Amino acid sequence: MSLNNKSNNTNTFSGFIPVTNPLLQSNCLYLQAAGSRGEESTPGIHLRWTLKGLLAEHLPKGDNYAGQPKGFNKENDFVNIYRTKYDPQVRSLYLLNGPSTIVDSEGLWLYGNKEGSVFHVYFRNKNKYDEVRNQIDPFSDPAAFFDNYGKNLIEVESTQMLFFAAMLTPSAAGSAKTEVLSVESNIAGLPKNVTFRRNIYNFSEKIFAENGRSVRFIPNNTIITQIDFEFYDDVLYKRDWDNIGKFGLSVDNDEVLKNRLMPDRIHAVWTRYNDGEFANAKNYERKWFDMPDVANTIQDSVKSYLALSSNTNNPLAIDYYYSSDNDTDENPLEFSHFNNLQMAALDYHIARMLGLGCLDVKDEVYEGDRYIYVAHYETVVDLKTGKPSSPVDHIYLSLPTCLDDQRLSLPVNLKEPIPGMVSADPTAGLTISSLTDADGYTHDGTGRYLSLMVEEITPDEPENSTFYYTSQEFDMSQFTYPVSVGIEYKAKDDTEWRLPELPNDSNFQNVLSDKSEGHNETVAIAIPDYGNPAFVHKETKKGIHVYGSYGVNWFSRSTSSDVTWFIESEIKPANTLLPPSSVNAFLIQKELPLLLTSQNEQDRYAANTQTDKTLIRLTMEYDASQDMISYQKAINGVDLSTFNPLPDNEELFADKMEIFFRPEIPNQVFGMIDTVTDLPGNPLVSVIKTKALQLTSAGASQNLTPSIPAASFSSYIGGVFTVGSNDFIIHNIISGSNPDFPIFHILKSQIGNAFGQNTAIPFDPGNFIVPQANESFMVVENMQNPSTWER
Numbered sequence: 001m002s003l004n005n006k007s008n009n010t011n012t013f014s015g016f017i018p019v020t021n022p023l024l025q026s027n028c029l030y031l032q033a034a035g036s037r038g039e040e041s042t043p044g045i046h047l048r049w050t051l052k053g054l055l056a057e058h059l060p061k062g063d064n065y066a067g068q069p070k071g072f073n074k075e076n077d078f079v080n081i082y083r084t085k086y087d088p089q090v091r092s093l094y095l096l097n098g099p100s101t102i103v104d105s106e107g108l109w110l111y112g113n114k115e116g117s118v119f120h121v122y123f124r125n126k127n128k129y130d131e132v133r134n135q136i137d138p139f140s141d142p143a144a145f146f147d148n149y150g151k152n153l154i155e156v157e158s159t160q161m162l163f164f165a166a167m168l169t170p171s172a173a174g175s176a177k178t179e180v181l182s183v184e185s186n187i188a189g190l191p192k193n194v195t196f197r198r199n200i201y202n203f204s205e206k207i208f209a210e211n212g213r214s215v216r217f218i219p220n221n222t223i224i225t226q227i228d229f230e231f232y233d234d235v236l237y238k239r240d241w242d243n244i245g246k247f248g249l250s251v252d253n254d255e256v257l258k259n260r261l262m263p264d265r266i267h268a269v270w271t272r273y274n275d276g277e278f279a280n281a282k283n284y285e286r287k288w289f290d291m292p293d294v295a296n297t298i299q300d301s302v303k304s305y306l307a308l309s310s311n312t313n314n315p316l317a318i319d320y321y322y323s324s325d326n327d328t329d330e331n332p333l334e335f336s337h338f339n340n341l342q343m344a345a346l347d348y349h350i351a352r353m354l355g356l357g358c359l360d361v362k363d364e365v366y367e368g369d370r371y372i373y374v375a376h377y378e379t380v381v382d383l384k385t386g387k388p389s390s391p392v393d394h395i396y397l398s399l400p401t402c403l404d405d406q407r408l409s410l411p412v413n414l415k416e417p418i419p420g421m422v423s424a425d426p427t428a429g430l431t432i433s434s435l436t437d438a439d440g441y442t443h444d445g446t447g448r449y450l451s452l453m454v455e456e457i458t459p460d461e462p463e464n465s466t467f468y469y470t471s472q473e474f475d476m477s478q479f480t481y482p483v484s485v486g487i488e489y490k491a492k493d494d495t496e497w498r499l500p501e502l503p504n505d506s507n508f509q510n511v512l513s514d515k516s517e518g519h520n521e522t523v524a525i526a527i528p529d530y531g532n533p534a535f536v537h538k539e540t541k542k543g544i545h546v547y548g549s550y551g552v553n554w555f556s557r558s559t560s561s562d563v564t565w566f567i568e569s570e571i572k573p574a575n576t577l578l579p580p581s582s583v584n585a586f587l588i589q590k591e592l593p594l595l596l597t598s599q600n601e602q603d604r605y606a607a608n609t610q611t612d613k614t615l616i617r618l619t620m621e622y623d624a625s626q627d628m629i630s631y632q633k634a635i636n637g638v639d640l641s642t643f644n645p646l647p648d649n650e651e652l653f654a655d656k657m658e659i660f661f662r663p664e665i666p667n668q669v670f671g672m673i674d675t676v677t678d679l680p681g682n683p684l685v686s687v688i689k690t691k692a693l694q695l696t697s698a699g700a701s702q703n704l705t706p707s708i709p710a711a712s713f714s715s716y717i718g719g720v721f722t723v724g725s726n727d728f729i730i731h732n733i734i735s736g737s738n739p740d741f742p743i744f745h746i747l748k749s750q751i752g753n754a755f756g757q758n759t760a761i762p763f764d765p766g767n768f769i770v771p772q773a774n775e776s777f778m779v780v781e782n783m784q785n786p787s788t789w790e791r
Contacts, residue, residue, distance in 0.1 A: 015240045017082055017376060019393040024232055025162055025211050026394035027185035028053040028383070029079075031375040033401040034408075034480065034555055040271040042262075044361040045401055046555045047244075048351060049079060049375045054383035055394075057315045059341060060355060062248025064306050071312030071386040078246035079377045081358065086370035086400035088165070089234040091117050093156065093227045098142045104133060117229070118160050124153040124216070124467075143171075146223040153467055155181075155216035156227060162186050163212040164399055165230035168203055174222030175201045179467060180209040181216065191463035195476040208399050208477035216467060232397050235372055244373070247355035249302055256299075256353045257285055265359060266349060268515045273486050273558035274550060275497050277510035277518045284349055286508070298344060298353065305337040312386060346483050346526060348556035357555075370400040399477055407478060409553035411561035412485040412527070414534075415453040417547055421536055422451035445574035446646060447540045450567065451533040452547060454485055482551030484524035485534050486558060492544040492566060502537055506639060524552045540644045542571040573652040580620035580657070588615040618659065627653060660789035669716075669779040671706030671741070673723070676773055679745060685731055686770050688721070688744040693776050706779065707740040708733070719782030721746045723771040730779070744779075746771075 031049040036042060051058055058072040065073050099109035099121065107123040123129040132148045162183070168176060180196035195209045217224060250256055257263070263281035270279040289299045308317035317337035322329045345351040352358055365371065375396045382389040419440030436442055440449045459474050488497040500519035510518035528534050539545060545567055550560040588601045605615050629651055633643045672693045679685035692703040708716060713733040721728040721744055732745040748768040771777070781788050
């Protein structure tokens with residue numbers, strides 16, 4: 001059947017779809033229909049469509065453009081939606097009738113003629129085909145040929161038209177491993193993808209598939225004698241299409257919020273998304289036009305898109321934002337209103353507000369019949385050049401749909417949570433933020449970050465894949481792919497998932513089934529690119545917690561995953577206590593009259609009968625800086641989702657103070673560097689052998705030896721080895737051949753940048769400072785070692 005059937009081009013009231021140059025199942029348009037019984041969404045047929053291919057960077061503008069067509073811009077810029085009752089119109093291929101033509105070199109039989117349907121039957125096992133062909137003439141006995149070909153792959157291809165339904169008829173009880181291969185559009189040579197795979201035992205069940213090009217099968221204990229096909233072409237030219245409506249962008253509040261959003265149909269009716277909470281229609285009204293900053297409304301973004309994209313060189317409606325109102329900034333922030341609206345339209349209710357979907361809730365759809373829907377979009381320019389050309393009617397027909405054809409989302413499964421803030425999947429190169437340790441704990445110990453990654457969604461098979469590329473069986477007419485993922489979370493002992501969910505928006509609230517206010521609005525997260533986390537959670541409570549997930553399709557309907565993960569976290573605040581500040585020691589001495597001491601101190605001094613009369617008054621400051629932990633709860637009055645302080649009994653506060661003292665000043669050692677070498681196996685450590693430092697004054701000489709008793713080495717480790725203006729950390733000390741000349745192991749000092757910061761680059765000796773032989777040095781006890789003090 002020719003597609004250019006101009007006799008059908010009358011008007012919509014006659015029941016015809018008004019087309020003159022149809023591109024059936026266009027690669028620039030897509031439509032999907034899904035039914036609902038009303039368990040978790042509005043009962044009826046849910047429709048969602050989008051422009052794609054060469055039209056992917058355009059949103060239909062409705063009647064918001066006037067003038068000659070320019071690029072994507074045109075008047076009457078609508079997607080028209082029609083509906084007809086599903087009435088099967090079957091074309092049968094009788095395989096046992098014999099082919100009209102045989103091409104043995106390709107193992108190919110041809111059935112049909114140009115006036116009807118043309119089918120190519122390929123026998124994919126060429127060796128088996130040649131073997132049987134040498135024995136049996138297909139023209140005289142095709143049944144015997146199929147019988148002897150046996151359990152080998154056959155592919156039947158419709159070369160002229162795409163089908164949406166097929167049914168195989170066997171010669172006897174048996175089975176057939178079967179696949180349907182689909183294409184994007186009815187254009188020759190396009191790659192094929194498997195959209196149906198099943199080992200069929202019940203041949204009375206009809207196979208539905210979008211844009212079917214061929215069906216291939218391996219029969220077992222039977223032969224396939226007949227295949228019944230249903231083609232889109234036979235549906236398009238029916239005479240009983242109902243016009244559902246025309247859809248494009250609108251800025252009219254009544255049109256968007258009443259006619260399209262249909263608030264009574266979703267408020268406290270449409271789940272968001274699990275756990276007994278529902279969509280709040282008032283949230284969508286606020287998002288449309290009633291935000292504190294009008295620039296953050298959907299309506300404003302629509303207006304900006306309409307205005308900016310009228311320039312054919314700016315189809316994405318890119319706006320520029322300059323810092324500090326400096327419009328001469330060479331690197332302004334770019335913001336695409338087209339991309340903004342497309343992302344918002346992942347929410348089905350916003351998509352309907354934007355003219356990218358609708359609800360069919362007319363009485364007829366509740367009677368149990370299936371309906372086929374068609375989207376029609378006309379272009380009047382060459383999509384590659386943008387110049388005027390002959391009109392093209394882009395047509396896309398849905399699969400037959402009734403209330404039971406719900407086509408729910410596939411679930412989204414979580415991988416085992418990865419500790420830390422992960423920026424890429426481990427197989428693609430893992431990067432963990434230095435804000436956490438290897439187990440994801442923050443350095444102050446008050447929280448733990450966990451990156452929640454998602455498994456790849458299957459089926460997801462390559463184009464032109466081999467038969468039964470995987471063993472996974474599926475029927476793509478029965479489900480939809482998720483566009484978003486939701487995150488569930490609870491403690492191990494909780495019986496229900498916690499609300500609000502981890503991703504939530506405190507600016508909006510869900511409602512309950514009785515229309516009372518619920519928790520913060522749940523936010524579904526767009527499916528991330530491979531290797532990136534869907535969500536990074538900061539855990540602040542110790543114990544075992546459970547993580548789950550669900551998928552959300554572009555109808556805003558969800559399916560929960562069966563995969564959950566139990567993760568134990570041990571939250572222990574790190575010891576970040578600060579010592580007292582402004583410490584002062586004052587020696588109490590006998591005085592009269594009292595000036596610097598008190599009478600109580602004089603009494604304590606006099607009461608001391610020991611020979612050592614030392615009495616010290618120790619004063620210090622210990623206030624909020626040492627004994628208070630601050631958390632930021634809100635910014636500009638808006639509560640932060642990260643505000644989640646530890647319970648008071650888990651916070652770390654000081655309840656006692658330890659005093660260190662010693663009767664002498666820190667010991668100092670002076671000497672001269674004898675030799676400098678690298679420590680074997682560790683080029684970052686220098687080995688310093690020492691010798692005496694000779695001092696000359698008024699003609700007299702004196703030698704200073706860096707003698708340190710071996711028992712006191714630990715008091716100097718971690719201290720500073722000073723050479724001129726350079727300081728080096730002492731890593732270790734060992735005895736030399738002469739006990740007066742110890743050997744120091746010091747850490748080389750890295751050269752910093754202009755800001756005094758070290759850079760994480762591979763080791764290069766030129767980036768490190770090393771002391772030189774015959775330079776003098778000084779070493780002081782490490783006063784941070786408790787062993788150097790008394791207490």
